[in-house]
Amino acid sequence: MVEIPARLAGKPSWLLTQLAVHAHRLASECFAEVGARGHHFRVMAVLEEFGAVSQAELGRRSNMDRSDVVAAVNELAEQGFVEREQDPRDRRRNLVTLTGAGSRHLRRVDRALGEVQDDLLAPLPDEDRQTLTRLLTQLLTHHQRA
Amino acid sequence: MVEIPARLAGKPSWLLTQLAVHAHRLASECFAEVGARGHHFRVMAVLEEFGAVSQAELGRRSNMDRSDVVAAVNELAEQGFVEREQDPRDRRRNLVTLTGAGSRHLRRVDRALGEVQDDLLAPLPDEDRQTLTRLLTQLLTHHQRA
DNA sequence: CCATATGATTGGTGACGCCAACGTTGGCGT
DNA sequence: ACGCCAACGTTGGCGTCACCAATCATATGG
Numbered sequence: 001m002v003e004i005p006a007r008l009a010g011k012p013s014w015l016l017t018q019l020a021v022h023a024h025r026l027a028s029e030c031f032a033e034v035g036a037r038g039h040h041f042r043v044m045a046v047l048e049e050f051g052a053v054s055q056a057e058l059g060r061r062s063n064m065d066r067s068d069v070v071a072a073v074n075e076l077a078e079q080g081f082v083e084r085e086q087d088p089r090d091r092r093r094n095l096v097t098l099t100g101a102g103s104r105h106l107r108r109v110d111r112a113l114g115e116v117q118d119d120l121l122a123p124l125p126d127e128d129r130q131t132l133t134r135l136l137t138q139l140l141t142h143h144q145r146a
Numbered sequence: 147m148v149e150i151p152a153r154l155a156g157k158p159s160w161l162l163t164q165l166a167v168h169a170h171r172l173a174s175e176c177f178a179e180v181g182a183r184g185h186h187f188r189v190m191a192v193l194e195e196f197g198a199v200s201q202a203e204l205g206r207r208s209n210m211d212r213s214d215v216v217a218a219v220n221e222l223a224e225q226g227f228v229e230r231e232q233d234p235r236d237r238r239r240n241l242v243t244l245t246g247a248g249s250r251h252l253r254r255v256d257r258a259l260g261e262v263q264d265d266l267l268a269p270l271p272d273e274d275r276q277t278l279t280r281l282l283t284q285l286l287t288h289h290q291r292a
Numbered sequence: 293c294c295a296t297a298t299g300a301t302t303g304g305t306g307a308c309g310c311c312a313a314c315g316t317t318g319g320c321g322t
Numbered sequence: 323a324c325g326c327c328a329a330c331g332t333t334g335g336c337g338t339c340a341c342c343a344a345t346c347a348t349a350t351g352g
Contacts, residue, residue, distance in 0.1 A: 015283060019282055094300070132281045140161055211311085
């Protein structure tokens with residue numbers, strides 16, 4: 001193993017970003033196996049929980065830029081996982097809906113992603129996993145506001 | 147505030163990567179203020195703790211790709227913060243050393259980065275901060291091996 | 293009716309992690 | 323001594339993600 005300088009290893013921001021790299025790598029491999037990508041999962045997760053929403057809403061709820069939502073919805077529509085139609089009550093909006101195939105796809109990805117969580121937290125006992133989740137949630141909520 | 151779907155908010159990998167985005171943003175602002183960048187800090191941190199090392203070694207200890215080390219060392223050398231010379235004992239290697247100005251620069255960046263940690267962990271009491279650091283360190287060490 | 297705001301889309305930027313290829317050099321086995 | 327393999331530095335490129343600016347269409351409130 002290689003030793004990492006204390007100036008890095010001692011900083012929570014370092015631990016966080018480096019661990020996020022691993023998390024991201026694990027998730028990406030998982031996405032690749034089922035032919036999806038991070039942005040796709042995020043969009044589908046919103047659609048499944050909140051029904052048909054506009055793309056702007058999609059971006060807000062999945063923490064994505066509007067322009068990135070466009071690309072994600074394009075790709076998902078090509079694969080038949082979502083449908084995009086103009087909102088009759090507000091013709092600026094596109095109402096995006098999850099198709100049956102999309103719903104099945106989402107469940108498939110979600111299952112695989114569950115195993116990723118296990119790999120990610122592998123060395124921690126259940127209690128520590130809960131503590132970690134709680135602390136991270138607390139921090140994230142705090143930074144979402146500001 | 148906007149509600150995030152449970153399929154996202156419940157996953158440690160999501161919490162981790164999203165929080166890493168905030169950490170990264172805070173750090174980037176900090177770097178920008180002193181005219182530095184993430185890669186620069188990493189390289190300088192290694193040099194300060196381990197002395198003159200080769201670029202390959204630099205990459206291993208700061209978790210960077212060799213090619214990215216090249217760019218970082220180029221930029222740091224232009225600013226006079228590091229010096230690059232051929233290792234007389236192994237002419238494949240470049241020995242990189244931190245200059246006096248580099249050392250001062252590192253300390254400046256490090257100090258600013260300290261405040262970032264505080265912003266990042268703002269809502270947590272001291273005890274929780276230590277717990278979080280411990281858990282993250284544990285996970286990171288685990289994933290470094292594999 | 294006009295000013296303002298919101299939505300979708302396009303195009304571009306930068307940080308970061310990563311990979312493939314190449315030429316140079318060192319070390320090792322035979 | 324030779325050839326092979328490994329390590330190093332360098333260049334160029336790729337994919338993901340976050341983000342920004344500009345544009346056009348459409349609602350909405352004064």
